[in-house]
Amino acid sequence: MATPPVIIVGASLGGLRTAESLRRFGYEGPITVIGDEPHLPYQRPPLSKAALNDAEGSLENLAFAHRPAISDVTWITGTRVVSADLDASTVTDHQGEIREFSALVVATGVRPRRLHVPGGATVGRYALRTIDDARALRDVLTPGTRVVIAGAGFIGCEVAATAIGLGCDVHVVGTTSVPMQAALGHDLGAAMQARHEDHGVAFSMGTRITAALGHPYLTHVDRADGRTLACDVLVEAVGSSPNVEWISSNDVDATRGLRTDSAMRVVRGDGSPHPHVFAVGDVASYPHPHHGIGAASVEHWNIPTETAKRAASVIAPMLADDPSHLDVAATPFTPLPSFWTDQYDTHLLAYGMTRIADRSTLLAGDLAGECLVGYYRDSRLVGVCGIGMTGQMLTYRKELMAQPLAAGTAA
Amino acid sequence: MINVKVDMSQCQHYGQCVLEAPSVFELNAKDRLEYVAQVADDEREAIEDAIDICPMQAISMVQ
Numbered sequence: 001m002a003t004p005p006v007i008i009v010g011a012s013l014g015g016l017r018t019a020e021s022l023r024r025f026g027y028e029g030p031i032t033v034i035g036d037e038p039h040l041p042y043q044r045p046p047l048s049k050a051a052l053n054d055a056e057g058s059l060e061n062l063a064f065a066h067r068p069a070i071s072d073v074t075w076i077t078g079t080r081v082v083s084a085d086l087d088a089s090t091v092t093d094h095q096g097e098i099r100e101f102s103a104l105v106v107a108t109g110v111r112p113r114r115l116h117v118p119g120g121a122t123v124g125r126y127a128l129r130t131i132d133d134a135r136a137l138r139d140v141l142t143p144g145t146r147v148v149i150a151g152a153g154f155i156g157c158e159v160a161a162t163a164i165g166l167g168c169d170v171h172v173v174g175t176t177s178v179p180m181q182a183a184l185g186h187d188l189g190a191a192m193q194a195r196h197e198d199h200g201v202a203f204s205m206g207t208r209i210t211a212a213l214g215h216p217y218l219t220h221v222d223r224a225d226g227r228t229l230a231c232d233v234l235v236e237a238v239g240s241s242p243n244v245e246w247i248s249s250n251d252v253d254a255t256r257g258l259r260t261d262s263a264m265r266v267v268r269g270d271g272s273p274h275p276h277v278f279a280v281g282d283v284a285s286y287p288h289p290h291h292g293i294g295a296a297s298v299e300h301w302n303i304p305t306e307t308a309k310r311a312a313s314v315i316a317p318m319l320a321d322d323p324s325h326l327d328v329a330a331t332p333f334t335p336l337p338s339f340w341t342d343q344y345d346t347h348l349l350a351y352g353m354t355r356i357a358d359r360s361t362l363l364a365g366d367l368a369g370e371c372l373v374g375y376y377r378d379s380r381l382v383g384v385c386g387i388g389m390t391g392q393m394l395t396y397r398k399e400l401m402a403q404p405l406a407a408g409t410a411a
Numbered sequence: 412m413i414n415v416k417v418d419m420s421q422c423q424h425y426g427q428c429v430l431e432a433p434s435v436f437e438l439n440a441k442d443r444l445e446y447v448a449q450v451a452d453d454e455r456e457a458i459e460d461a462i463d464i465c466p467m468q469a470i471s472m473v474q
Binding site for chain 2: 017020024043045064065067301302305338340342347349388389390391393394397
């Protein structure tokens with residue numbers, strides 16, 4: 001009987017990088033990637049930025065190039081995996097087809113959380129995660145359109161910048177006191193708000209949308225502070241939920257993403273790993289031994305790539321019956337998150353876990369221009385953000401990379 | 412030899428490639444990207460890592 005394939009569920013960045021990395025680490029057997037979108041892997045970051053702004057072309061040019069090493073990978077798109085039986089080593093898709101795996105890699109990512117508000121409007125409400133979402137939104141961001149954005153995180157702010165550039169009337173409603181507060185802290189968030197306001201974006205912070213009114217076309221939204229905004233398009237950018245329902249009936253910990261050990265092996269409720277089941281990318285909640293914060297998922301650009309390489313470095317020797325995979329699994333895994341955002345002509349780059357900081361400090365420059373901001377937790381540098389100043393950023397990045405594991409926390 | 416190409420209309424000089432393949436990519440004194448366009452085959456994995464991590468997906472290579 002033929003060896004069953006490595007099955008990767010999720011055909012986006014994490015799935016692609018897992019397939020590539022399996023080949024790099026010497027696995028020569030069959031690989032099957034199953035994705036629910038009709039598309040092969042493509043870049044998501046431009047969906048809220050340049051691609052949304054380009055009436056022709058760029059949305060069609062987001063597909064990742066495929067390396068020759070993965071030319072024999074089987075891609076099954078438009079197919080949703082609805083359940084997994086980890087004891088039987090099988091997954092089942094929405095058409096009832098059951099497939100056996102030698103190893104399973106969960107790369108199903110996250111989906112946008114939606115607002116659950118009354119008001120009757122069903123047309124005019126948008127979320128942004130997929131290329132099809134971006135196409136739909138692009139078609140309605142026309143000059144003069146009144147756009148309300150629920151959520152003042154990166155996606156909300158990037159869409160705001162793009163929409164105002166397209167001539168829309170843009171109003172951001174966020175629950176924090178300044179936009180992007182969780183990632184950037186108060187001071188840099190306030191400075192970014194000022195940049196948006198210079199371009200004409202309005203903000204209502206410290207409140208939320210409580211109703212989306214219209215039958216069925218959206219006409220107004222209500223805010224918790226009692227105000228009503230006229231509105232043609234509501235963009236819901238209020239965070240994400242991990243796509244774990246299809247696997248959560250197994251003995252796994254899916255309370256906040258899918259919890260893994262430092263080898264990206266999905267763990268059981270008792271913390272022991274499933275030896276042949278892995279998770280990568282946005283869906284994976286992995287340990288952060290150098291921060292002492294427990295397991296957490298990190299939805300930043302480089303993490304699907306880093307976690308895919310980590311998983312593949314264990315899977316390839318494991319499937320070759322090479323016991324060294326246990327040694328690989330025991331080495332520390334402390335990838336440094338990196339992320340960036342483009343809003344107007346501001347290009348902001350960050351390293352580290354700025355979200356866990358209890359304090360931020362301007363290290364250099366000017367918050368209204370080029371600047372460097374350091375993020376600290378218990379007086380220890382945990383992240384840095386820069387607008388420009390790339391060379392100095394790299395110096396701080398080295399400091400973040402060089403940090404020892406926190407005492408008393410095992411990998 | 413490997414031919415490396417960076418689409419400079421896309422590059423935002425974030426410097427991620429410099430970390431992955433320092434013998435191929437560097438930031439000059441003005442924080443602008445400079446790179447070697449022809450490199451030896453043994454740099455392939457480092458360049459692949461740079462291609463993977465570039466936020467703008469601006470790097471490509473031809474062998």
